[in-house]
């Protein structure tokens with residue numbers, strides 16, 4: 763197994779050292795994966811989030827995982843999709859990078875990501891997949907920590923988009939066809 767993989771599942775059940783929460787700038791919870799993570803972690807997570815006073819889009823903040831299996835949660839507000847010409851790609855890439863940087867700073871060796879911004883925030887799945895893969899693979903190329911990064915997709919369809927994108931850009935598919 764390499765350092766990177768794509769799977770289908772419920773990120774609240776993840777056994778990674780840290781999971782990423784696709785949050786909003788308030789960091790005070792919401793629907794989607796954010797709601798699921800807060801429900802699974804219990805009320806102490808919200809209590810710690812209240813002490814953080816929010817987080818700008820594209821940045822990340824770390825909390826404990828409380829009742830989750832994951833020891834930590836990396837909270838990052840993704841960009842709201844506004845058609846693609848409002849810095850969405852740079853902000854989305856920055857979410858992935860910020861989480862990985864924070865993981866590295868804290869010696870966290872395994873991180874599971876959801877597909878940030880692709881639900882309520884409306885980022886088209888294929889475009890988000892290409893941005894997220896590039897950001898993750900660039901970081902892994904340049905850093906030894908974390909040792910393992912996974913994207914946990916909620917649906918098989920989302921995983922298929924990511925796998926196709928990964929195979930095209932990073933698994934030699936392109937070179938094989940030349």
Ligand code: AR6
Nearest residue numbers: 772773784786791792793794795796879880881882883916
């Ligand atoms: N495990 C893995 N992935 C999941 C899970 C889960 N349990 N639940 C949903 N997803 P979203 P966003 C996927 O809407 O677009 C919240 O209200 C989902 O299928 O959770 O970044 C926040 O508070 C989708 O692919 O996050 C913000 O206000 C992906 O997670 C806003 O929504 C992200 O969908 C953030 O919107």
